[in-house]
Amino acid sequence: MSSPLLQIRDLVIDYGKGADRFRALHGCSFDLEPGQVMAVVGESGSGKSSLVRAVAGLVAPASGEMLLDGQVLPPLRQRPPHTRRMIQMVFQDPGASLNPLHRVQAIIEEPLRVTGYGDAAGRKRRVAELMDMTQLSADLATRRPRELSGGQKQRVAIARALAMEPRILIADEALSALDFTTQDHVSRLLSDLRRDLNLAMLFVSHDMRSVRRMADDVCVIEKGHVVEQGAVSDVLYNPKSAYTRLLLAAALNPRAALSDPRLAEALENGEAVSEDALKGVMDIIRGGALMGDAR
Amino acid sequence: MNAAATSMPPSLAVAGLRISAGGKVLVPGLSLTIGRGEIVGMVGASGSGKTISAFSLARLLPDTLTQSGEISLEGERIDRLSESEMRKVRGGRIGMVFQDPLSSFNPLRTVGSILVESICRHQRLPARQARELAIDTLATMRLPGRKASVDAYPHMLSGGQRQRAMIGLALVNRPALIIADEPTTALDPTIQLQILALLRHQASSAACLFITHDIGAASAICDRLAVMNEGEIVEEGPTDRLLASPTHPFTRELLSHAPGGARFR
Structure with missing residues (x-):
């Protein structure tokens, strides 16, 4: 049998050094297969964001193993371009992660430009495709972030993440800042994308209904310790x-x-x-x- | 309702409240009554007019908005009071709790001194007694360590602790009415539940208007719910009745999107 897409083993994350050291995560292990969605649930400060940030390469773990396709996953700076593309992230506050001066077209195009994707016309076609995939109407391409609703901004952030054709999408509280109706719509979009693209996801959330709808497995973290982990059908009902x-x-x-x-x-x-x-x-x-x- | 209760004026009575921006009418004519000890939830999506309605009760609307209509606090018309008289009402007979205490507390002042200032302004107590009252109030809000929380700066407290301090500030001058605008929205679900439990118990001496987009949070503590859409109350009734058999399509819509509003299995 081939190795899982992502393997996390005994991951420990510390902040600070010596006497000031704070252990944010006391060991976490899981496997993620292509197309599999794992929800990470816990209070603010529980260590759930630290966990997914380590996978994204934004935080270096103190110990433990992270393997992508069986290969060691180094911190972001040491990741080769094709490894970087495979793991993309969407954050809680799309207002803060989208450049307010750029138009939607330029925001989604940026990763394509940086990675040398096609020519201008090819990139434009690809942006149109990504906007269609994330259910953004074409006329929004010339808008700036402040002219968009919260849900539209988050769709733009998702489109930008998908531009890299990732195999793992990390959604860190990506729905939390949206009102309930919009949360429903965006979580439905993520479910569709996962099905159509066989996209694996780490889905950080408090919202039990979208966890139930989207995730196969759930990992519950409390004060840096995994207190419960398993299939959603098991953990949420029992x-x-x-x-x-x-x-x-x-x-x-x-x-x-x-x-x-x-x-x-x-x-x-x-x-x-x-x-x-x-x-x-x-x-x-x-x-x-x-x-x-x-x- | 017994005879004594009926003879007392309600804590809050609003009749024909109208709010407009230039020529545009945002709230055409809102009427609402809240009795002493009652918690009423005003529930609606963003832009439904619930927050401007609540702010207009304390006459806190920006100059670009105009309001008219009757607002009575324990039988006294406050819509006619001058701005300087209103300043005595705000923080005194009307206590307010907002979504984000970090942005409404002065970061350079300790939590205790914020309370002491409000006590001195509204109750004319000497400083020493005001400080005692501040300490007692924060202890009643279950903030840890009597001295520690009084001398803490807002940023030193957790989100839940700051909201406890804010509820303490709203209650410290024994108001007739508490207006709580999305007090739990920025908090983790389990901390939300703590703050709801605190608010329900501590607000029982006053009347409380609880503004939220979260019908689940409102249902947890409110005696009655008023569902708002486009500046109007489209449905109002006792919480149990409204949850069990909502009649307005908009109420059903709100319930269907709430985490616990649709069947889980």
Whole structure:
């Protein structure tokens, strides 16, 4: 059997040195196959962004192994061009990652130009193709980012990432800044792209519904430790850790969660909530009861 | 409702609130009542007019917008008050909580001194007592370490802790009304749940208007929901009724896009 597309083994990430050292990730391992989507879930500061940034080459791990097609994946500066192209990233705030002075056409064209793709006419055709793939209407090509909605900006960022024909797309909270309706539309787009391009994805998100819709596997990280990992069908329907349970309750039925007086008090006090305290809420959610059914 | 409650004026009564920008009408005529101890959620997509409506209650609209209509706080018309009188109402009888405390707190002031300033302005307490009250309030908001959080600068607190401090600031002068504009939107889901639990418990002494695009967050703590679209309340009712049998298509639309609004399995 050939090796997986991406293999991550015992990845440890530190920031700072000596006495100031902070361990952001205490060891994480997984395989990613072509076309496979893994969701990475956790609070701000949990280490989930550090994990995907290491894969993107933006952070150098302290120890552990990253293999792409069985080859060691070095930090970004040492990655040969064809390796760089294979892993592309879309960030949370498209406003900050798109040059405000450039038009959509130029933004999507830039990676093509930098990598020497075709001539001007060929690049223009390719940009039109990428805009079509990301469901951006052709007349937006002459607009600047500030003339676009949040959803359109994120589509431009996705089109730019796809220009490199990556095999792995990293979406770091790419939906979080969008309103719910737009989140639905963009997550549907990502699902279509994954199917049509056999694109593997690392999908960092809090949104349990898009995790459910898009991901095959999920890795739940809490304070730098992987607390739960496995198939979405397993982890989301049978969550073991208190954090995963609370996250599901918060996303799916916050009304039920706060209707439990003991749980509401612990939450108000900012105390750690035990797995046990969340059993009642889990039973409600497992029974299929959503917001509207809460009593 | 008992006799005593009916004889008391509601904490907030809005009638015929109209907001326009030049010739363009943004809110044609909004009416809303909130009783003491009640939390009402004003829910709608971005651009539905919910935030300008809420800001107009505290008369905080920019000069480019004009408002008319009756706004009564505990039976007293505040829409006729002068700007200097309104300044006493804001932060005093109306407490406000915003989405991002980091941009609404002065970064050069400690959290304690921000509270002390507000207490001194609205309650005329001597400095020492004001500081005691600030310490007590932050402790009630479950901020850790009595002294530590009073002397902390906003950037030293986590997002959830800053929002706890902001709710403390909104409540410290025992307001009649709290306006909370997207107070949980910028927070992680589990921290959102903590802030919702805190807000529901602590706001029970006042009336609360909770503005959000997240019908899930609103449903968690609100007694009633008012769904806004294009400057108008298209549907209003008790939370359980509205969630179980929404009648307006826009309410159904909001529910279908909320994380917990559509069937999960």
